[in-house]
Amino acid sequence: MYYSKGNYEAFARPRKPANIEAKSAYLVGGGLASLAAAAFLIRDGHMAGDRITILEASAISGGALDGAGDAETGWLIRGGREMEDHFECLWDLYRSIPSLEVEGASVLDEFYWLNKDDPNHSLQRATIERGQDAKTGMDFTLTSKARREIIELVLALPEQLYDKRINEVLGKDFFDSNFWLYWRTMFAFEEWHSALEMKLYVQRFIHHINGLPDFSTLKFTRYNQYESLVLPLITWLRQQGVKVQFDTQVMNVVFDIASDHKVANRIEWIHDGQQGGVDVTEDDLVFVTNGSLVENSQWGDHHTPAKFDPIVHDGGSWHLWRNIAAQDPTFGRPDKFCARPEESQWASASITTLDARIPAYIEKIAKRPTRTGNVVTGGIVSVRDSSWLLSWTVNRQPHFKQQPPEQTVVWFYALFTDRPGDYVKKPMRDCTGEEITKEWLFHLGVPVDEIDQLAAEGAITRPCMMPFITAFFLTRNGTDRPKVVPDGVKNFAFIGQFAESTRDCIFTTEYSVRTGMEAVYQLLNIERGVPEVFGSIYDVRELIKSAVFLRDREKLQVPFFAKRWVEKTIIGRLLEEYGLI
Numbered sequence: 001m002y003y004s005k006g007n008y009e010a011f012a013r014p015r016k017p018a019n020i021e022a023k024s025a026y027l028v029g030g031g032l033a034s035l036a037a038a039a040f041l042i043r044d045g046h047m048a049g050d051r052i053t054i055l056e057a058s059a060i061s062g063g064a065l066d067g068a069g070d071a072e073t074g075w076l077i078r079g080g081r082e083m084e085d086h087f088e089c090l091w092d093l094y095r096s097i098p099s100l101e102v103e104g105a106s107v108l109d110e111f112y113w114l115n116k117d118d119p120n121h122s123l124q125r126a127t128i129e130r131g132q133d134a135k136t137g138m139d140f141t142l143t144s145k146a147r148r149e150i151i152e153l154v155l156a157l158p159e160q161l162y163d164k165r166i167n168e169v170l171g172k173d174f175f176d177s178n179f180w181l182y183w184r185t186m187f188a189f190e191e192w193h194s195a196l197e198m199k200l201y202v203q204r205f206i207h208h209i210n211g212l213p214d215f216s217t218l219k220f221t222r223y224n225q226y227e228s229l230v231l232p233l234i235t236w237l238r239q240q241g242v243k244v245q246f247d248t249q250v251m252n253v254v255f256d257i258a259s260d261h262k263v264a265n266r267i268e269w270i271h272d273g274q275q276g277g278v279d280v281t282e283d284d285l286v287f288v289t290n291g292s293l294v295e296n297s298q299w300g301d302h303h304t305p306a307k308f309d310p311i312v313h314d315g316g317s318w319h320l321w322r323n324i325a326a327q328d329p330t331f332g333r334p335d336k337f338c339a340r341p342e343e344s345q346w347a348s349a350s351i352t353t354l355d356a357r358i359p360a361y362i363e364k365i366a367k368r369p370t371r372t373g374n375v376v377t378g379g380i381v382s383v384r385d386s387s388w389l390l391s392w393t394v395n396r397q398p399h400f401k402q403q404p405p406e407q408t409v410v411w412f413y414a415l416f417t418d419r420p421g422d423y424v425k426k427p428m429r430d431c432t433g434e435e436i437t438k439e440w441l442f443h444l445g446v447p448v449d450e451i452d453q454l455a456a457e458g459a460i461t462r463p464c465m466m467p468f469i470t471a472f473f474l475t476r477n478g479t480d481r482p483k484v485v486p487d488g489v490k491n492f493a494f495i496g497q498f499a500e501s502t503r504d505c506i507f508t509t510e511y512s513v514r515t516g517m518e519a520v521y522q523l524l525n526i527e528r529g530v531p532e533v534f535g536s537i538y539d540v541r542e543l544i545k546s547a548v549f550l551r552d553r554e555k556l557q558v559p560f561f562a563k564r565w566v567e568k569t570i571i572g573r574l575l576e577e578y579g580l581i
């Protein structure tokens, strides 16, 4: 496998790999990583769909990419996806998946046209004092010390950041800045998370620096991501003959390990409560999603808090990874990610509004109507003075195809679930949906004497506690996550957020698709390149542009002795063109 960029490889079609007719594939986990890998096996590996089986523990495909519920009990979304134009592998996948919304179009076409017609941007990124504009504006308020620390982080070698926390490399000036408010609420970073991942994020999204304050570089789907992304993909896979075996908890993949090879030779599972499994040969390919950000996620309801369940249960993805990892040191260290749930948890809530007074408060902050089908808040609105550090967003409505027009679906989340709220005085993790609604309405600016009644009758709120939601952000080194295809392995790959693809950053749909693609391309030796991670960090124009924004557009003074050189070089011209001098 190799990486490529540019149109030559993007439009090339790989030929059939040798012996593909004799091969079959088992994909453990029915999330995006597996669905994408199955699609690449068919499209680029020429494998017949009926030779592919997905083994999924739950009763539905899509994993983290969910969208469920109904108008009576409330709509459910554990999360919403901020997306961008440089999800290279994801768009490479979705260009080939037919849209279910627009006849004759691909999912990429549909998404592209939607975001052309209705581009995203936020009109109020943060509030303070109960619904007032926090006036964070376009400024990052980074001091020169904080800027220097960011540059040092980007210049650091990855190994210098192994097992280091962000607050070991960035200081108080940085944490006091608007930049950190934007950054941590947008990506869900905490101060104790991995400095290595922070570096990868800054590098990976350097072209988004100017869009951080208003989300103008983000893009969103029409509906929730189950309906907009999972449904078209699983529909196409089924049409190709792919089988999905639900209610199948894979307990272990057993390897034959010798000095010169590592071959997966049996998958053990519990299916519909019965122990079973399948023997596999070197011709059978096995893909495992090891670890999951939504493992043990628990829903509460309007009158019941969501349970916090941080235990590693038998039959879950951590347990499976532990059993696999016990067989070889190159199969990673799951306990680096699943044994510190207090450092990886946060909670979200799906709010379905019923009372027309609530959208009026939303519209005041969003500065847009909620019911046009177009962008509403344009990304999250963060409440700067919330002790939970809460954020909320209203995506294009309806967010579900079956959603009645009088309902608005809101996604809410808080980074600090263990601190008492400002109105309810309880930590979010102990709150019912109704109590979470009260805290939200308080910060929306609803008059205090109306909050309790509106929260009780004007919305259905379903909290969701996710103990491992940022497990991949925990401090790690370069080998804690196994390589996609570990050294010496013949017929097996790790996929998803806990497989190591060194160049990209995690907590993205792109990463799941990328690892799926890298896995298929390696195991089948596919002759086409995997699209390279977008290289904005190597583009001097992007670097200059980001420097302009990191300095809050304050120009650099060119020293007298350098003036002549700057004037006479292309660098000088670029510095001027992008506004740095």
Ligand SMILES: Cc1cc2nc3c(=O)[nH]c(=O)nc-3n(C[C@H](O)[C@H](O)[C@H](O)COP(=O)(O)OP(=O)(O)OC[C@H]3O[C@@H](n4cnc5c(N)ncnc54)[C@H](O)[C@@H]3O)c2cc1C
Residues within 6 Å of the ligand: 028, 029, 030, 031, 032, 033, 034, 055, 056, 057, 058, 061, 062, 063, 064, 065, 078, 079, 080, 081, 082, 083, 248, 249, 250, 251, 289, 291, 292, 293, 294, 295, 315, 316, 317, 318, 320, 348, 495, 496, 497, 507, 508, 509, 510, 512
């Ligand atoms: C709240 C939230 C916000 C997000 N925000 C963004 C965003 O803004 N932008 C973005 O690009 N991405 C975002 N993501 C990330 C993105 O959704 C995920 O990274 C991606 O969907 C993960 O897919 P996956 O297939 O790798 O893993 P998962 O979706 O976790 O799939 C794993 C699957 O394996 C199954 N499973 C577990 N154990 C077993 C077993 N033993 N046997 C069989 N099956 C098993 C699970 O049931 C699950 O279906 C967000 C995710 C969440 C939850």
